[in-house]
Amino acid sequence: MLRLYHLLLGSILLVSIPVGAKFILPQFSPPKVGKPLAVARLSNPKEGNIWQKILGSAAAPTNWEVAACKGNAPLLCVSSKGEVLGTVEIKVYPLANNEDFQKKLVAAGIPPGSQVDYQSSKYQSQILSALKAWVADHYAAFVKDRQGEYGKQITFSAYPPQAVPVGKLQGIRYGFAGLNQQGGVQEQHIGHIAFDGSKLYVITTAFDAGTQTGKFEKLENLAIFQPYLYAIAADLRLP
Secondary structure, eight states: OOOHHHHHHHHHHHHHTTTTGGGTGGGSOOOSSSSTTTTOOOOOGGGOOTHHHHOOOOOOOTTEEEEEOSSSSOEEEEEETTEEEEEEEEEEEEGGGOHHHHHHHHHTTOOTTOOOOTTSHHHHHHHHHHHHHHHHHHHHHHHHHHHHHHTTSEEEEEEEEEEEEETTEEEEEEEEEEEETTSOEEEEEEEEEEEOSSEEEEEEEEEOTTOOSSOBSSHHHHHHHHHHHHHHHHTOOOO
């Protein structure tokens, strides 16, 4: 059985994450391009499950296990007593194939191909600016999609992006949720994004019936695992 504090933590997270977040959304401008990731190409999927190479500390609640899923799909499996509770997905987008993020870097003051010291505070600030622009576009595209699907039945809520470490990289943590009129959570998404100078890393999981990969079947399990996901992201072997 899970320790009591895990359950209490999960309950707190379920209540606290969406509260007040819907007031953040008007700060974001509509996307100037279509779907932010549509122009990017993934790295070679035949190289094996990338989680086997990048997973550092596999933090998990008591009696839970975290390990790279079997096969080549870029999924991290979260399980308990042999039952998979959910997965976390990572997608890697080479900058050379990602015109959208190239433009965001230019707008932040970093032209593609320039010799950049990504460890300096100056360029870290510019990279964070480009990552925040990516998140803003992602939010806006998500809202547009869900408004057409849900109408007024679901309220879209987003909580503000935060600068956090993703391995040795400086990244952004973001998230959003769909709340139904009865107060329940229709869906919830948690993401991390980071850039190492040549590749964009996007790490996601969700509680969402429409999501095929990178999801939890039960909202309470996602809520319990959430702080452990943060610890795992911070300890990844990136770049």
